[in-house]
Amino acid sequence: MIRHCAAYRGPIPRLACRQLANTVLPYLALCALMLWVAARGYGPFALALAVPAGGLLVRLFILQHDCGHGSFLSSRIGNDWLGRVLSLLTITPYDSWKRAHALHHASTGDLSRRGTGDILTLTVREYLDRSRYGRLRYRLYRNPLVLIVLGSPLNFLVLQRFPSGMGLPWRTAWRDVLALDLGLAALVAGLAVLAGGIGPVLWVLLPVVCVAAWIGGWLFYVQHQYEETVWESAETWDFHRAAIGSSSYYVLPPVLQWFTGNVGLHHVHHLNSRIPNYRLQECLDAHATLGQVGRLTLRDSLACLGLALWDEETRKLVGFSHLRSLRPA
Numbered sequence: 001m002i003r004h005c006a007a008y009r010g011p012i013p014r015l016a017c018r019q020l021a022n023t024v025l026p027y028l029a030l031c032a033l034m035l036w037v038a039a040r041g042y043g044p045f046a047l048a049l050a051v052p053a054g055g056l057l058v059r060l061f062i063l064q065h066d067c068g069h070g071s072f073l074s075s076r077i078g079n080d081w082l083g084r085v086l087s088l089l090t091i092t093p094y095d096s097w098k099r100a101h102a103l104h105h106a107s108t109g110d111l112s113r114r115g116t117g118d119i120l121t122l123t124v125r126e127y128l129d130r131s132r133y134g135r136l137r138y139r140l141y142r143n144p145l146v147l148i149v150l151g152s153p154l155n156f157l158v159l160q161r162f163p164s165g166m167g168l169p170w171r172t173a174w175r176d177v178l179a180l181d182l183g184l185a186a187l188v189a190g191l192a193v194l195a196g197g198i199g200p201v202l203w204v205l206l207p208v209v210c211v212a213a214w215i216g217g218w219l220f221y222v223q224h225q226y227e228e229t230v231w232e233s234a235e236t237w238d239f240h241r242a243a244i245g246s247s248s249y250y251v252l253p254p255v256l257q258w259f260t261g262n263v264g265l266h267h268v269h270h271l272n273s274r275i276p277n278y279r280l281q282e283c284l285d286a287h288a289t290l291g292q293v294g295r296l297t298l299r300d301s302l303a304c305l306g307l308a309l310w311d312e313e314t315r316k317l318v319g320f321s322h323l324r325s326l327r328p329a
Contacts, residue, residue, distance in 0.1 A: 054211025062261030152217030
């Protein structure tokens with residue numbers, strides 16, 4: 001598999017340019033239409049367009065994500081500068097996120113290196129060893145309403161405006177985050193002048209970012225939080241085994257796969273992060289085994305909502321209800 005995936009790691013400029021065009025242009029057009037409608041006092045009517053615009057924003061994030069891996073364009077400098085430009089649309093600080101995400105790839109499935117760029121996951125034993133207050137905090141954190149519905153928009157709109165937890169040296173993180181915040185402030189101010197106030201801008205910005213955050217939060221959740229996912233101790237952890245065992249293959253309908261930039265083929269991406277998103281399907285189709293491991297359908301993925309703890313005995317991700325079976329009779 002490793003050798004097979006390596007054959008697909010090269011960027012293809014014409015496909016990259018096509019993706020940029022068919023994502024950026026309709027996204028900007030939809031946002032402009034939403035702003036025009038909201039500026040004329042019909043803000044609630046603009047909400048109908050927030051769903052397709054949010055979907056396109058997810059796709060834009062995948063393009064920025066590929067830039068962070070150096071896989072979207074052939075030039076490292078080109079990838080970095082395109083990623084920084086796209087960060088004005090995704091409102092995600094490029095350099096800081098790139099660093100944190102690299103740490104995520106380097107530690108996926110490693111029990112000794114949890115918590116960087118991923119969702120905090122406790123083992124059953126760790127959860128039981130916590131105080132009552134500690135268990136309550138973890139249960140609240142893992143509640144889907146808190147983790148995804150509230151947490152995902154909060155992360156993109158608020159938490160990423162500050163440099164803490166970005167995985168970069170403090171000064172570098174401040175420079176990266178502050179530069180983006182100033183750029184966003186200038187962009188929002190300019191749009192407010194054009195629209196005749198900040199209100200119409202918020203009618204566009206907030207719903208579109210929330211829709212994209214909900215979709216992105218859910219995708220990130222099911223990519224690693226599924227029953228058959230694998231966690232290993234530092235002594236037995238292996239990068240390539242973790243890529244296959246700890247990352248799902250989320251089988252989505254073609255239209256959803258397009259909007260999400262093939263990110264559902266996450267096991268392939270973790271095997272070789274230098275494969276651009278527009279070549280992941282080609283890589284998967286050419287290797288029979290890649291299409292059989294870690295499969296999750298839309299229906300299957302709903303069951304993932306109840307999972308929260310890694311059971312070292314059964315070697316599966318389980319829900320809190322599993323704890324009842326551990327109580328002595």
